[in-house]
Amino acid sequence: MAELWFVLLILLLVGLGLLLPRVGLFARYRLWRSWRERERIEDALKHLLNREHQGRRASPESLSGALSLPRGQALQLIERMEARGLIESHDEQLRLTSEGREWAVNVVRAHRLLERYLADEARMPLAQVHDEAQRREHLLTPEQVNALEAELGYPQHDPHGDPIPSREGHIPREQGTPLTDWPLNTPARVVHLEDEPALAYQQLLAAGVKVGQVVQVIERTPQAITLTDGTLTCRLAPAIAANISVAPAGAPKPADAVPLSRLPLHQDAVIVALDPALQGLTRRRLLDLGLTPGTLIRAEMQTPFGSPRAYRVRGTLIALRKHQAEAILVKPATL
Amino acid sequence: MTNAQEILQRAEQLRRELPEGFRDALVQSLYAEAQRLTQRAVHTRGDRRYDLDQWIDRLVTGPITGLLIMLLLLTVVIWLTVSGANVFSDALAQVLFGIRDLGRALFQQLGMPWWLTGFVWDGVYLALAWVVSVMFPPMAIFFPLFTFLEDLGYLPRVAFNMDWLFQRVGAHGKQALTMAMGLGCNAAGVVATRIIDSPRERLIAILTNNFMPCNGRFPTLIMLATAFVAAGFGGALAAFIAASAVVAVVLIGVGFTLLMSWLLSRTLLRGEASAFTLELPPYRRPNFLRILYTSFIDRTIFVLLRAMSTAAPAGAVIWLLGNIHVGEGSLALAIARGLDGFGRLFGLDGAILLAYIIALPANEIVVPTLMMIYTNAGAMVEAPEGVEAIRALLIGQQGWTLLTAINLMLFSLLHNPCATTILTIYKETRSAFWAAVSVVITLGTAFLVTFLVATAARLLGLAA
Numbered sequence: 001m002a003e004l005w006f007v008l009l010i011l012l013l014v015g016l017g018l019l020l021p022r023v024g025l026f027a028r029y030r031l032w033r034s035w036r037e038r039e040r041i042e043d044a045l046k047h048l049l050n051r052e053h054q055g056r057r058a059s060p061e062s063l064s065g066a067l068s069l070p071r072g073q074a075l076q077l078i079e080r081m082e083a084r085g086l087i088e089s090h091d092e093q094l095r096l097t098s099e100g101r102e103w104a105v106n107v108v109r110a111h112r113l114l115e116r117y118l119a120d121e122a123r124m125p126l127a128q129v130h131d132e133a134q135r136r137e138h139l140l141t142p143e144q145v146n147a148l149e150a151e152l153g154y155p156q157h158d159p160h161g162d163p164i165p166s167r168e169g170h171i172p173r174e175q176g177t178p179l180t181d182w183p184l185n186t187p188a189r190v191v192h193l194e195d196e197p198a199l200a201y202q203q204l205l206a207a208g209v210k211v212g213q214v215v216q217v218i219e220r221t222p223q224a225i226t227l228t229d230g231t232l233t234c235r236l237a238p239a240i241a242a243n244i245s246v247a248p249a250g251a252p253k254p255a256d257a258v259p260l261s262r263l264p265l266h267q268d269a270v271i272v273a274l275d276p277a278l279q280g281l282t283r284r285r286l287l288d289l290g291l292t293p294g295t296l297i298r299a300e301m302q303t304p305f306g307s308p309r310a311y312r313v314r315g316t317l318i319a320l321r322k323h324q325a326e327a328i329l330v331k332p333a334t335l
Numbered sequence: 336m337t338n339a340q341e342i343l344q345r346a347e348q349l350r351r352e353l354p355e356g357f358r359d360a361l362v363q364s365l366y367a368e369a370q371r372l373t374q375r376a377v378h379t380r381g382d383r384r385y386d387l388d389q390w391i392d393r394l395v396t397g398p399i400t401g402l403l404i405m406l407l408l409l410t411v412v413i414w415l416t417v418s419g420a421n422v423f424s425d426a427l428a429q430v431l432f433g434i435r436d437l438g439r440a441l442f443q444q445l446g447m448p449w450w451l452t453g454f455v456w457d458g459v460y461l462a463l464a465w466v467v468s469v470m471f472p473p474m475a476i477f478f479p480l481f482t483f484l485e486d487l488g489y490l491p492r493v494a495f496n497m498d499w500l501f502q503r504v505g506a507h508g509k510q511a512l513t514m515a516m517g518l519g520c521n522a523a524g525v526v527a528t529r530i531i532d533s534p535r536e537r538l539i540a541i542l543t544n545n546f547m548p549c550n551g552r553f554p555t556l557i558m559l560a561t562a563f564v565a566a567g568f569g570g571a572l573a574a575f576i577a578a579s580a581v582v583a584v585v586l587i588g589v590g591f592t593l594l595m596s597w598l599l600s601r602t603l604l605r606g607e608a609s610a611f612t613l614e615l616p617p618y619r620r621p622n623f624l625r626i627l628y629t630s631f632i633d634r635t636i637f638v639l640l641r642a643m644s645t646a647a648p649a650g651a652v653i654w655l656l657g658n659i660h661v662g663e664g665s666l667a668l669a670i671a672r673g674l675d676g677f678g679r680l681f682g683l684d685g686a687i688l689l690a691y692i693i694a695l696p697a698n699e700i701v702v703p704t705l706m707m708i709y710t711n712a713g714a715m716v717e718a719p720e721g722v723e724a725i726r727a728l729l730i731g732q733q734g735w736t737l738l739t740a741i742n743l744m745l746f747s748l749l750h751n752p753c754a755t756t757i758l759t760i761y762k763e764t765r766s767a768f769w770a771a772v773s774v775v776i777t778l779g780t781a782f783l784v785t786f787l788v789a790t791a792a793r794l795l796g797l798a799a
């Protein structure tokens with residue numbers, strides 16, 4: 001008799017574990033399935049939007065390539081998306097419907113806002129930001145995306161310089177000039193770095209090129225383009241340099257300015273600027289502490305390991321780590 | 336003239352026309368205005384205090400003097416706490432346990448049934464008295480000393496000195512301070528992480544604080560080190576070896592703190608916001624009234640009340656387990672036997688695991704509970720006096736080995752936070768998720784490490 005009760009109890013527990021709404025295995029599986037479907041649809045929509053912007057045709061082949069999906073599955077996906085009124089297909093050509101475009105722009109918006117968040121607030125290395133945002137963009141609801149935008153203070157560009165679509169789905173068109181077409185010895189501000197393909201992007205990052213940096217092309221040969229920002233000089237292959245877009249810049253950085261991290265101990269200096277690539281929480285904190293351009297600053301103490309160092313600003317002593325001090329440009333006071 | 340929708344659209348339009356650096360300009364103009372006002376209103380004369388500050392700073396952040404001063408102060412604070420607490424704890428325990436005897440006598444005179452007397456005075460009250468008498472004195476000494484150093488302006492310099500180490504594991508230099516606070520009490524250490532103003536680094540400090548052994552665990556560690564690790568040595572050498580063993584445990588705790596910080600900052604907390612700021616305020620004369628207020632009301636009493644609220648129900652459970660009989664022993668004994676096989680896997684035994692489960696509210700009552708189970712008593716009892724008596728009970732009767740003692744020390748160091756601390760983590764992070772994470776990572780580490788040590792010792796033939 002007791003065995004029967006045990007069997008019933010176990011059956012009940014197994015049944016609950018499988019079937020409970022929300023926490024049961026079955027409900028979990030369905031949730032996972034719907035999430036996977038959303039990820040696929042959104043990736044497909046992004047691919048179509050991308051092609052549209054490049055002025056190229058999207059086809060089932062290009063879609064199956066972009067999503068690395070077998071052709072059969074890609075065709076099924078297209079069918080499901082057509083049924084939902086997101087895309088239209090005419091003889092091997094795929095087009096977004098207005099509904100599909102709206103959704104696609106929203107995904108792009110989530111992606112770029114996430115990139116901004118990860119780069120600025122979480123200080124994740126720029127090379128990892130894209131992949132992480134790619135993963136998280138499918139998990140946000142539109143309300144969460146709007147909240148994220150407000151929290152970040154309505155940024156206009158992602159860390160690579162791409163414009164962030166507005167809540168209404170408006171994408172500002174901004175045209176920089178490829179660095180390869182920019183005149184020699186003319187100051188230019190980097191406005192955009194193409195982050196795909198990832199390998200070329202990593203070369204740009206490794207060379208120290210950042211959005212917001214003011215650079216000049218000092219030499220151009222068919223083999224290489226040489227550019228400088230006043231401190232660092234780098235040579236890039238023309239194919240790589242073409243991924244940098246620039247716009248006219250104001251005055252280049254003063255020649256005698258150095259990063260705060262290189263200011264000798266017990267030396268006074270005046271803050272010239274904060275690195276434009278330094279955004280988000282860290283920048284706000286530094287400004288709140290009174291590290292505004294024009295402020296007097298003095299390197300006062302140093303730990304035996306070189307980082308952090310303590311600086312005297314506006315009568316208080318503030319410790320900064322090396323990577324923070326590197327982002328603050330100062331002009332040493334002449335003795 | 337326009338409706339709300341149009342205004343919103345116009346705002347959206349105008350926002351896009353703002354230059355990207357308009358926030359910088361805003362802060363800059365605010366500071367410019369503040370500077371203009373101070374220049375008009377504040378007059379400064381030659382500043383001798385400033386020179387003194389600089390001189391002290393050079394001393395306390397110097398490569399050798401800074402380290403020496405820091406270690407010296409830490410030693411002095413811990414020595415004062417441990418030796419001072421001993422005296423007070425005994426006195427307090429005498430008073431509180433005296434009240435228990437009076438209460439029992441009163442209940443008996445009133446003709447209450449034995450189980451009610453036992454439940455109230457040997458269960459709930461005893462746990463409360465125990466927690467208060469062991470917890471209150473060290474906190475009442477440690478926290479004022481700590482607050483004194485804080486008020487003096489010295490502690491931020493410690494954070495400055497130690498930041499290079501924490502920088503490497505993705506944490507904040509101020510974590511050195513919250514860890515020191517954790518030596519007093521982990522719940523207070525968790526509250527102290529409020530000084531870390533960067534979300535990611537603060538979570539790291541909260542989740543790893545438990546790897547610092549608190550006041551409640553020190554007596555256990557000292558007892559085990561004296562009775563087992565230092566056994567066989569005589570006189571001053573034994574004391575020295577016991578002290579070294581305790582220091583070694585603390586250092587292992589520091590090691591795990593750094594390791595776990597590094598892991599967390601690269602996995603679970605990768606996407607949390609992070610920024611480093613550390614202000615080094617000028618030195619000032621401490622305000623003693625404020626020190627007393629902060630250390631007693633904000634820290635000591637706060638932790639004590641929270642601990643008491645979790646200790647009372649635990650006292651009830653402990654008494655019930657000790658007094659409900661199944662077969663020839665108490666329920667506690669029966670459960671301990673059931674857990675024994677699992678406990679042996681980690682070089683411990685069933686009674687130790689049970690003691691840790693039911694003494695969850697406070698580490699202070701782990702040993703009394705363990706002794707209760709071992710002696711089959713009906714209430715928590717103190718460990719026997721003297722090394723010989725302890726060894727006779729634990730080795731002679733319960734089959735302990737050096738491995739049991741060492742693994743119990745490790746388990747005590749690494750195991751889950753007490754209920755008070757878990758509750759505090761929940762309140763500070765406002766998230767059941769992070770409270771659960773703090774339990775999972777510590778308990779996981781404790782089981783993993785004790786299992787590895789036990790298995791290694793058995794494979795090498797050092798233990799059975």
